[in-house]
Amino acid sequence: xxxxAAVAAIAATLPAxxxxxxxxxxxxxxxxxxxxxxxxxxxxxxxxxxxxAAIAATGRGRPPRARVAIxxxxxxxxxxxxxxxxGFGVLAFALLLAAGIFGRRGDWDSNLLPVAVxxxxxxxxxxLCLVAGDLWRLLDPWRTxxxxxxxxxxRADLAPAAGNCWPAVALFFAFSWAELVWPANADPQRLAxxxxxxxxxxxxxxxxxxxxxxxxxxxxxxxFFAMLAECAPLTMRRVRGGWVLLLRWPxxxxxxxxxxxPSQAAFVVLALAxxxxxxxxxxxxxxxxxxxxxxxxYASGFIHAFGYGAAGTLVKTTGLALAPVALFAAxxxxxxxxxxxxxxxxxxxxxxxxxxxxxxxxxxxxxxYLAYLLIQGQAGLPLxxxxxxxxxxxxGIRGREIDIEIIDMRTVWLxxxxxxxxxxxxxxxxxxxxxxxxxxxxxTRSQLPMAALMVAYTxxxxxILSQPIVNV
Amino acid sequence: MRRRLAGVxxxxxxxxxxxxxxxxxxTPPRVIEIVLREGRASGPDLPAPARGAPTLxxxxxxxxxxxxxxDRTMDLHLHGYGIELRAAGDATTVMAFLARAAGRFAVETHxxxxxxxxxxxxxxxxx
Numbered sequence: 001x002x003x004x005a006a007v008a009a010i011a012a013t014l015p016a017x018x019x020x021x022x023x024x025x026x027x028x029x030x031x032x033x034x035x036x037x038x039x040x041x042x043x044x045x046x047x048x049x050x051x052x053a054a055i056a057a058t059g060r061g062r063p064p065r066a067r068v069a070i071x072x073x074x075x076x077x078x079x080x081x082x083x084x085x086x087g088f089g090v091l092a093f094a095l096l097l098a099a100g101i102f103g104r105r106g107d108w109d110s111n112l113l114p115v116a117v118x119x120x121x122x123x124x125x126x127x128l129c130l131v132a133g134d135l136w137r138l139l140d141p142w143r144t145x146x147x148x149x150x151x152x153x154x155r156a157d158l159a160p161a162a163g164n165c166w167p168a169v170a171l172f173f174a175f176s177w178a179e180l181v182w183p184a185n186a187d188p189q190r191l192a193x194x195x196x197x198x199x200x201x202x203x204x205x206x207x208x209x210x211x212x213x214x215x216x217x218x219x220x221x222x223x224f225f226a227m228l229a230e231c232a233p234l235t236m237r238r239v240r241g242g243w244v245l246l247l248r249w250p251x252x253x254x255x256x257x258x259x260x261x262p263s264q265a266a267f268v269v270l271a272l273a274x275x276x277x278x279x280x281x282x283x284x285x286x287x288x289x290x291x292x293x294x295x296x297x298y299a300s301g302f303i304h305a306f307g308y309g310a311a312g313t314l315v316k317t318t319g320l321a322l323a324p325v326a327l328f329a330a331x332x333x334x335x336x337x338x339x340x341x342x343x344x345x346x347x348x349x350x351x352x353x354x355x356x357x358x359x360x361x362x363x364x365x366x367x368x369y370l371a372y373l374l375i376q377g378q379a380g381l382p383l384x385x386x387x388x389x390x391x392x393x394x395x396g397i398r399g400r401e402i403d404i405e406i407i408d409m410r411t412v413w414l415x416x417x418x419x420x421x422x423x424x425x426x427x428x429x430x431x432x433x434x435x436x437x438x439x440x441x442x443x444t445r446s447q448l449p450m451a452a453l454m455v456a457y458t459x460x461x462x463x464i465l466s467q468p469i470v471n472v
Numbered sequence: 473m474r475r476r477l478a479g480v481x482x483x484x485x486x487x488x489x490x491x492x493x494x495x496x497x498x499t500p501p502r503v504i505e506i507v508l509r510e511g512r513a514s515g516p517d518l519p520a521p522a523r524g525a526p527t528l529x530x531x532x533x534x535x536x537x538x539x540x541x542x543d544r545t546m547d548l549h550l551h552g553y554g555i556e557l558r559a560a561g562d563a564t565t566v567m568a569f570l571a572r573a574a575g576r577f578a579v580e581t582h583x584x585x586x587x588x589x590x591x592x593x594x595x596x597x598x599x
Contacts, residue, residue: 031552031575033595287524308587371575404552409574409598470524471578471590 027108027118027186028376030282033409035416035466043417047424047458051451054432055444064249070234071245078243082138089139092116099387100192111188112383117195118186119377122179123369126228130362133236134229136221142202143222146211151203153210160217163261169270172220173321176274180281181316183309224271230254230355231362231426251359251426255433259351268354269331272361273324279368279464281319287470290315330453331357337449342439352438353450356430360454363423364461367416371407378402416465424458501535501568504528506592508542508559511581513591525578527593532574534596538567548591552577571596 073081100113108114128135137143153159160167184190206214215222229235230253236243260268280286293315297303303311335349342349378400385398392398431450436443506515518526530536540548542559549556550567552575559565571594579592 029551029578031573031577033574033576033597284524291523401554404573404575468527468593468595469576471580471588 027114028372028379029471030372030469031375031404032371032412032465032469034468035413035462037466039413039417040462040466043421043462044455044459046417046421047455050421050425051428051455054428055447055451057432064252066249067252068247069244070247072239072242073245074242085135085138086144090141090144092139093141095387097192097195099383099389100188100195102388103188103383104389105188108186109379109383111389112380112387113188113191114186115377115380115383117191118179119373120380123373124377125225126365127369127373129225129228130232130366132234133232134226136225136229140215140222142199142206142219143211143215146203146206149203151207151211153208153213155208156210156213159209159213162216163264165217165223165261165263165267167218168220168223169263169267171218172224172267172270172274175220176270176277177317177320180274180278181313181320183313220267223267227268227271227358228362231359249426250422251430254355254358254430256355259348260354262347262351265351265354266328268358269328270324272357273327274320275361275365276327276460276464277320277323279364279461280323281316282469282471283464283467284470285467286319289319293318330456334449334453338435338446341449342435342442342446344438352434353431356427356434356450357454357457359423359426359430360420360457360461361423363419363421363426364464366419366423367461367465370415371409371412374407375402375404378406417462420458420461420465424454427454499535501537502530503537503539505539506541508540508544508546508591510543511546511589511591513579518592525590525592527576527595530571530594530596532571532596532598534571536567536569536571540565540567546581548579548581550577550579550594574598 096113096116099111099116103111103113105111125136125139178185178194202214202219205218209217231251232253233247233250235246235248235253237246290312294303294308294311297311297314302314331354332346332350335353336346338344338353339346339349344352379402382397382400385394385396385400386392428451431454432443432447435447435450439446504515504517506513506518513526514520518528520526540557540559541564543561545558545560547556547558548565548567550569552573553569555567555569557565557567574596577594577596578590579594580588580590582588
């Protein structure tokens with residue numbers, strides 16, 4: 001039932017995907033300089049050194065449980081804060097939809113909705129969740145409105161089993177396609193139509209199987225932001241008398257007693273691969289591949305029949321579909337080797353170790369998008385002065401220009417290497433702890449394949465950042 | 473020891489301030505001639521890439537003048553710095569600016585189908 005709901009959600013939005021006559025404008029570009037060689041080498045060297053250190057270290061594989069309480073808030077204060085965030089989420093949702101439907105159309109930075117969705121929400125909120133925990137849980141307008149409407153499960157028996165989140169996997173792929181490939185994703189009215197279609201499907205799904213089960217099995221955003229929040233050094237815990245804000249080791253939230261189910265592991269692999277493909281799609285290597293594929297499509301008559309736009313979309317969709325396959329193949333290879341040493345089935349090994357890849361992707365995500373968020377994110381500020389295109393000038397910022405000097409390139413480079421190396425350190429520590437817990441005596445040898453995979457993954461992240469950006 | 477620390481602190485402060493300092497107003501701008509032929513940029517200062525648009529390397533703080541000559545009328549848009557002008561077949565158009573921010577910025581044009589084509593990349597490197 002929920003799978004049908006997911007398919008219906010995607011099908012209902014198909015008319016919005018038909019490209020307009022003139023090919024769409026490119027969305028915001030990144031202005032990052034390629035990472036210089038010695039930054040790349042320092043990062044790669046640090047990654048290799050950290051991997052060796054982790055393997056050589058001794059220990060019983062218990063992840064560090066140290067937690068420091070920073071702030072305590074009472075129940076009523078927490079309730080107020082939560083209400084405030086929920087209200088903000090719903091109001092922002094409504095305002096953005098109105099801006100998309102009624103606001104100006106034109107370039108990618110003519111309307112508040114695309115800027116707010118693709119930069120402030122998808123990138124900005126992911127940064128916040130990586131630091132401060134699962135803020136989306138409170139900001140989620142679909143959840144809040146479902147609670148306000150008191151949606152309870154009408155047919156809870158139709159929900160997928162507890163560990164089954166394949167609908168979320170499918171919806172996340174569809175969303176990644178909209179983010180990375182869909183040529184019209186900067187068109188505010190089409191984007192608003194897509195959001196409305198998804199909202200209706202989500203509320204129907206929540207009405208049928210209940211909001212909690214929907215968010216666990218079918219909601220790709222809830223799963224994605226929760227995954228990022230597990231890397232965060234800050235988290236809230238319910239205690240007697242209120243809530244406490246805890247500081248913990250980054251990635252400590254990824255250590256769980258139960259290994260993820262196959263579909264949960266697949267979700268992680270898909271999310272990591274799409275984050276990486278976003279960067280690969282801007283490299284000269286991908287431009288060369290695209291050129292060859294377009295030439296082949298031209299020769300086969302596809303372009304004559306359907307046009308360059310459709311051909312470009314097809315090529316990029318193929319890349320987006322192959323990225324998780326490639327990551328899964330590399331990961332499965334490492335897991336098979338680990339399983340042979342540790343005497344465990346490849347599938348079980350994969351589920352045991354998949355979460356230790358998340359910090360590496362998180363580090364890359366921070367490195368890749370910091371300058372983009374700070375520079376292109378400013379494009380939304382003048383749009384706040386007149387979200388509905390009525391000629392207002394709220395806050396007096398209507399004519400505000402983007403300040404491209406806001407962050408120095410050297411700072412960006414240092415930050416990039418620092419977050420990638422930190423992500424690698426956390427990932428290696430998690431994999432080490434998991435191996436020691438599982439394989440005991442054979443832990444040292446068993447870590448070699450996974451360490452090799454992680455070093456390769458980190459090198460790929462550094463390589464992507466060292467490539468000159470090509471606007472395909 | 474304390475004097476050495478103070479010296480290091482002063483040097484660091486100067487280095488940090490120095491990265492923001494701009495050159496004097498009277499240094500002549502760097503002039504780069506670019507010829508656009510059928511949407512492809514070439515010029516004496518530009519490397520000839522195997523594929524795609526060439527990359528011009530600049531240093532942050534330089535005054536730059538790009539002189540464009542084109543065989544077709546095209547609208548050129550320098551991203552980041554937000555400079556837009558029209559390169560016509562008969563005259564040389566000039567993009568003059570101070571390369572105040574480091575980064576990799578594309579100069580794009582639109583073809584008839586509305587697709588963006590990058591003709592040149594400007595890489596402004598930190599000093």
